[in-house]
Amino acid sequence: MIMRVLRRIFAGLILAAIVVGTVVLLKSGHYDVLQTNGVVAERQRQLLIFTLLLSAVVVGPVFFMLGLFAWKYRASRKPSKKARYTPEWASNRTLETIWWGIPIAIISVLAVVTWVTSHELDPYKAIASSREPLEVQVVALEWKWLFIYPDLGIATLNQLPVEVNRPILFSLTADAPMSAFWIPTLGSQIYTMNGMSSQLNLMATNTGDFMGYTTNINGRGYADMKFVTHSMTKEAFAAWVKQAKNTDAIMDEAAYLKLTTPTTNDGEKVYRLTDSNLYNTAVMKYMKATEQKPQDDHTKTDVDHTMNTMEGM
Known part of the structure; x- marks a missing residue:
């Protein structure tokens, strides 16, 4: 009993240390990618945040279920008579639809966003302005x-x-x-x-x-x-x-x-x-060095051919 309480206290302290450390790091640090001062960087920041939030739709439930299952099916849990016993269970269409449908939808959205932003943020694309660049x-x-x-x-x-x-x-x-x-x-x-x-x-x-x-x-x-x-x-x-x-x-x-x-x-x-x-x-x-290289190689070949001819004589 005492060991169980100590484990919970230790886990709580670790979690608190991580949270406090993260807050201090974010508060004291300067992150140029997130603190933008340009039109292109601001659009890239919005894209980064959107991508992270969209990815969290998948990552969030996964970690939530990881913790839930670890707690629900823990070794110390006493068997329950209310638990369903289905030894012949093979599949569930609802679950299959969820864990295939959501990733496909997210990938589809990311594909569209990637296509649009790849052209929108093309480095060669001029920035719209009434002023000369x-x-x-x-x-x-x-x-x-x-x-x-x-x-x-x-x-x-x-x-x-x-x-x-x-x-x-x-x-x-x-x-x-x-x-x-x-x-x-x-x-x-x-x-x-x-x-x-x-x-x-x-x-x-x-x-x-x-x-x-x-x-x-x-x-x-x-x-x-x-x-x-x-x-x-x-x-x-x-x-x-x-x-x-x-x-x-x-x-x-x-x-x-x-x-x-x-x-x-x-x-x-x-x-x-x-x-x-x-x-x-x-x-x-x-560019000039590149253009001259084939000529130099050709000259070298001619010299080698001449030397071989002289040796054959």
């Missing part, structure tokens, strides 16, 4: 982020100043091992690869500083490959642009080549852009 070219380096504003004649390192409530059109590539560009509070993650230019459309709905990351492990500096998105008002952004255009640091081919050296913790920097073709150069750098 801010064009930003992104180059993932080792282990830093270079942002180029071709229309403004500005480049930045590890910082992304943007204007609130204005769409942003990102063009993304990599001049380093494959990375993944992600600003959790603004929305979608997208990969950056050598010789490939991807697109992403986002828009900040609040001002503030939001962290950005690479979510793809790309070497020893992976954990330090971060940047800060500075979302500003229209007036503050215009003032920043004016100040950035007067900076002494210049971003040209020579400065870019220095940035391609693998380094970490480079800090935030601002440059005047003097070479507007840097992004295309970074993309075509690997």
Whole structure:
């Protein structure tokens, strides 16, 4: 009797500790995916919550029945004369309909939602707005982020100043091992690869500083490959642009080549852009290598054939 009471007390303490720990964690933590500051991220948050609630329709009853059956059919329970004895029982159409019908219905709903949201949240899809998008070219380096504003004649390192409530059109590539560009509070993650230019459309709905990351492990500096998105008002952004255009640091081919050296913790920097073709150069750098490879292989084959012919002579 005493042991049974102690078990119940111990189980209650464990449950209380889990509940208190969860509450403290949720209260003290900052979860960018749930605390959104962009139109795309907000739509993704709604989709996440909807999916979790829909999944709970299946998971919830399963855990409830697990506890119910464990209690009802416990070994210490005394046999009841009221219990039904059906040794010939084989099936139950009602139960079969429930445990097949509900999952099928949920999967069907998820299929429709997946189809709709896959097109709605397409990273290449422009965000509806009366304002012209801010064009930003992104180059993932080792282990830093270079942002180029071709229309403004500005480049930045590890910082992304943007204007609130204005769409942003990102063009993304990599001049380093494959990375993944992600600003959790603004929305979608997208990969950056050598010789490939991807697109992403986002828009900040609040001002503030939001962290950005690479979510793809790309070497020893992976954990330090971060940047800060500075979302500003229209007036503050215009003032920043004016100040950035007067900076002494210049971003040209020579400065870019220095940035391609693998380094970490480079800090935030601002440059005047003097070479507007840097992004295309970074993309075509690997495209040219790909185009030349078959020719190099062909040349190697010709040399090998010539050597074999000479040996045969």
